[in-house]
Amino acid sequence: MHAKINDIQLAYTDEGNGPALILIHGFPLCRAMWQPQVAALSAAGFRVVAPDLRGFGESEAPRGRYSMDRFADDIVELMTYLGIGRAVVGGMSMGGYVLLNLLERHPRRVAGAAFLLTRCNADDAAGKARRAELAQLVRQGKRSAVEGAFAEVLFAPATPASEPQLVETVRSWMRNTSDAGLIGALEAMAARADYCDRLGEFSTPALVMGGAEDRIVPRETIAPFAAALPNSSSCIIPKAGHMANLEQPQAFNACLMDFMRLCSQPFDAPRNDAGSA
Helix, strand or coil: CEEEECCEEEEEEEECCCCEEEEECCCCCCHHHHHHHHHHHHHCCCEEEEECCCCCCCCCCCCCCCCHHHHHHHHHHHHHHCCCCCEEEEEECHHHHHHHHHHHHCHHHEEEEEEECCCCCCCCHHHHHHHHHHHHHHHCCCCHHHHHHHHCCCCCCCHHHHCHHHHHHHHHHHHCCCHHHHHHHHHHHHCCCCCHHHHHHCCCCEEEEEECCCCCCCHHHHHHHHHHCCCEEEEEECCCCCCHHHHCHHHHHHHHHHHHHHHCCCCCCCCCCCCEC
């Protein structure tokens, strides 16, 4: 499905009925990563909406500046378009940075915040320099550098051998991401705000989820993240890396479903089938 959101065509999946869950994908991925969650949670009585952020998947990829503000505003406008006043929002990795922006700028739209394999801090100088280097390589036609930089660390060490088709599928999503999306998101992540000292301001019910073998967001960062949020719980998914939702979908879904049940007392999530195929 597609909607005209903030002057671009935004692609999204919208399945199920009930309290709404918005799932925001990571970099450099797309909404297809949420297929196991869309299937399980929509069948369990929830409405699950998974958009492709601008520049990713089937969404339009405008040139120009991208930012966490812009990504967050796209999510809010999509919610309005779909008739969703408030929703639980889950953000994976880069999607978590968008979620932090939503909590700061649009807190009334967030009924619950699920921080999925993500962090609260901004990039340090080395991180900013690395993102700038990758963006420049994309401009030079060397976009395979992005796939190479991320594909090797997305999974638990055993996953490439045990599930090679999963790894190839994720690589295909990276290859299909537009140059504009890669460059724009790399620059947006480098410029993002640091929220670690502000987590105490967010009283929204929160979940912080990590993977026991995540090499991008180490599991030891999860407990401090959760402890800094006033109203939070946490869970660690065993035998999972940064793609925990695909590597261990049953454990991931169980944790997320428990959080949805906790947050679903009641908030508005009426369906409005305004989208077009």
